[in-house]
Amino acid sequence: MPTxxxxxxxxxxxxxxxxxxxxxxxxxxxxxxxxxxxxxxxxPDRQVFFSNGGLVDLxxxxxxxxxxxxxxxGLHGSEAAVTSVMFVTAFALVMLMAxxxxxxxxxxxxxxxxxxxxxxxxxxxxxxxxxxCFSFLVLISPMGKYWxxxxxxxxxxxxIPASVSRHGLILMRLQVxxxxxxxxxxxxxxxxxxxxxxxxxxxxxxxxxxxxxxRWVLEYGSFLAVVTYAIQLAEAAIPVxxxxxxxxxxxxxxxxxxxxxxxxxxxDLGLFxxxxxxxxxxxxxxxxxxxxxxxxxxxxxxxxxx
Amino acid sequence: xxxxxxxxxxxxxxxxxAGRVSPGNPWPARLLLVxxxxxxxxxxxxxxxxxxxxxxxxxxxLDFYRIALGGRQQWNMFETIPVLHSLDVRFEGVDRQGRxxxxxxxxxxxKPLPRPESARYYNAFYRLLLAAETVPFRDAYLRKVGPLLAxxxxxxxGETWTLVxxxxxxxxxxxxxxxxxxxxxxxxxxxxxxPDGDTP
Numbered sequence: 001m002p003t004x005x006x007x008x009x010x011x012x013x014x015x016x017x018x019x020x021x022x023x024x025x026x027x028x029x030x031x032x033x034x035x036x037x038x039x040x041x042x043x044p045d046r047q048v049f050f051s052n053g054g055l056v057d058l059x060x061x062x063x064x065x066x067x068x069x070x071x072x073x074g075l076h077g078s079e080a081a082v083t084s085v086m087f088v089t090a091f092a093l094v095m096l097m098a099x100x101x102x103x104x105x106x107x108x109x110x111x112x113x114x115x116x117x118x119x120x121x122x123x124x125x126x127x128x129x130x131x132x133c134f135s136f137l138v139l140i141s142p143m144g145k146y147w148x149x150x151x152x153x154x155x156x157x158x159x160i161p162a163s164v165s166r167h168g169l170i171l172m173r174l175q176v177x178x179x180x181x182x183x184x185x186x187x188x189x190x191x192x193x194x195x196x197x198x199x200x201x202x203x204x205x206x207x208x209x210x211x212x213x214x215r216w217v218l219e220y221g222s223f224l225a226v227v228t229y230a231i232q233l234a235e236a237a238i239p240v241x242x243x244x245x246x247x248x249x250x251x252x253x254x255x256x257x258x259x260x261x262x263x264x265x266x267x268d269l270g271l272f273x274x275x276x277x278x279x280x281x282x283x284x285x286x287x288x289x290x291x292x293x294x295x296x297x298x299x300x301x302x303x304x305x306x
Numbered sequence: 307x308x309x310x311x312x313x314x315x316x317x318x319x320x321x322x323x324a325g326r327v328s329p330g331n332p333w334p335a336r337l338l339l340v341x342x343x344x345x346x347x348x349x350x351x352x353x354x355x356x357x358x359x360x361x362x363x364x365x366x367x368l369d370f371y372r373i374a375l376g377g378r379q380q381w382n383m384f385e386t387i388p389v390l391h392s393l394d395v396r397f398e399g400v401d402r403q404g405r406x407x408x409x410x411x412x413x414x415x416x417k418p419l420p421r422p423e424s425a426r427y428y429n430a431f432y433r434l435l436l437a438a439e440t441v442p443f444r445d446a447y448l449r450k451v452g453p454l455l456a457x458x459x460x461x462x463x464g465e466t467w468t469l470v471x472x473x474x475x476x477x478x479x480x481x482x483x484x485x486x487x488x489x490x491x492x493x494x495x496x497x498x499x500x501p502d503g504d505t506p
Contacts, residue, residue, distance in 0.1 A: 015342045016335070045426065053414040055430055057446030064442070067366045070373050114374065122443060123430035126383045133377035140341075167342045174349045179381050186355040186382035194387045199479055203387035206476045206488055208423055213391065218483050268425040 019166035021144030052077035099148025141168025172282035198225025352379035
C-alpha cells in the first residue's frame with residue numbers, strides 16, 4: 001500500500017498502476033450475472049412498474065426527477081416498448097457477461113439502470129442503487145479480452161492476460177467504502193435511538209421484512225442487541241479489511257457472513273446480498289484470479305483425461 | 307508482477323480496449339486522470355450523509371452528474387427501525403343498494419398484491435400511499451383508477467369507491483413484552499372521487 005503522501009504526490013501512480021485484466025473480467029461477469037437476475041425478477045412485474053398503464057404515473061415520475069428526467073421509457077411507455085427494452089437489456093447483459101461487444105453492452109446496461117430508476121422510483125430497493133453505481137464503473141473500466149467467450153472458445157491460443165490500468169478497480173473499491181461508511185456515518189451524525197440502544201434488530205425481526213416474525217423475537221432481546229452492535233462494527237470494519245491486501249479475505253468473509261445473515265432472516269432481500277457480494281470481486285488481486293484460473297484448468301484437464 | 311508461467315504471467319498489452327494508456331499521446335491519460343480524481347473526490351464527498359432536514363435541491367450540475375453518471379450515493383438504508391409489521395391495500399366499493407365490493411390495487415388489471423409481500427411491492431405501495439414526499443404519485447394513481455373502475459364495473463350501479471390502506475404498526479417492545487399483540491392496526495382511506503383530500 002502506498003503512503004498517503006505518495007498518493008498526494010502522484011495520483012497517476014494510484015490510478016494507472018498495472019493490474020491483471022482478469023480482475024476486471026471477474027467484476028464484469030459477476031456484475032452482469034446479478035444485474036441479469038435482477039432483470040429476470042423484474043420481468044413479471046414490468047408492466048406494473050414501467051408501463052404507462054401501471055402503478056407509477058409518468059408525469060409524476062418526470063416531476064420527481066431533478067434536475068431533469070432521464071429515461072428511455074420517456075420515449076415510449078407502451079407495454080410492447082417496455083418488453084422490448086427489457087429484452088434488449090437481457091441480451092446486452094449476456095453479451096457483457098460473455099465479453100462480446102462489452103463496451104457497447106455496458107453502455108446499454110447503464111442506460112437501462114438510469115432509465116428504470118427514473119421511470120419507477122417507488123419500487124426501488126437498495127440493490128438497484130448498488131447495481132446502478134457499478135454499471136457506470138464497469139463502463140469506464142478496461143474490458144480486456146482474456147476472460148471472454150471468444151477467447152475461451154479459442155482455448156486462449158497465444159494469449160496471456162494483459163496488464164491494464166487499475167483506475168476502475170480503485171473507483172470500485174472507493175465506492176464500496178462509501179457504501180458502508182455512509183451508512184455508519186449517517187447513524188453517528190444523526191443518532192437513532194434504536195441503533196443506539198440495540199433494539200434495531202428486534203424491531204427488524206418483527207417487521208414486514210422478517211422471514212419469521214413472531215413473539216419469539218421478544219425473548220431474545222439481549223442477544224439481538226449484541227448482534228445489532230456487531231452489525232455496526234462489521235459495517236465499519238469490512239471496507240478496511242477489504243482494502244488491506246493481507247486481510248481482504250477476512251473482510252470478504254465478514255461481509256459474506258453479514259449479508260448472508262441478513263438474507264437468511266429477511267424475506268426477499270436476497271438480491272441485496274448478491275449485489276453486495278458482487279462488489280467484493282473488485283478487491284481481488286492478481287494471485288487470486290491466477291490461482292482460480294489454474295485451479296479451473298487443473299480440474300478441466302483432470303475431467304478431460306478421466 | 308511475476309512472469310513465471312503462462313498461467314501466472316501478464317502481458318504489457320497496449321491494445322486500445324485493454325485500458326493501457328498510450329505513451330505516444332498523453333492527453334487521453336490526462337483526461338482520464340482528471341476524471342478519476344474528480345469521481346474519487348465526488349465519492350469521498352458522498353461518504354458524509356446530508357442532514358435529514360436538507361432535502362432541498364442540490365446544485366444542478368452535481369445533480370446532473372448524480373443522475374447521469376455517479377449515482378445518488380444515498381446509502382442510509384435502515385437509518386431507523388422499519389415500523390410496519392404488514393401492509394394491505396384494497397379498493398372498497400359500495401353501490402346504491404349498500405352492497406360492498408372489493409377490488410385489488412395493482413395496475414394494470416387490478417391484480418392483487420403478491421403474498422408474501424415482496425420488497426418491491428411493499429416499497430411501491432408504502433411510497434405511493436404513505437410517504438409525504440411522493441404525494442403527486444398518489445394523486446395521479448387515484449385519478450387514474452377512478453375512470454378504470456368505472457369502465458370495468460356496471461355504470462348503472464352507482465358505486466362509490468374508497469382506497470383502504472391497512473397498516474399494522476409494530477408495538478413498542480416494552481409494551482409487547484408485557485402482553486398483547488406485537489402490532490396494532492391503523493387504517494387509512496382515500497376517497498377516489500376527490501383523491502386530493504385524504505380522509506385518515
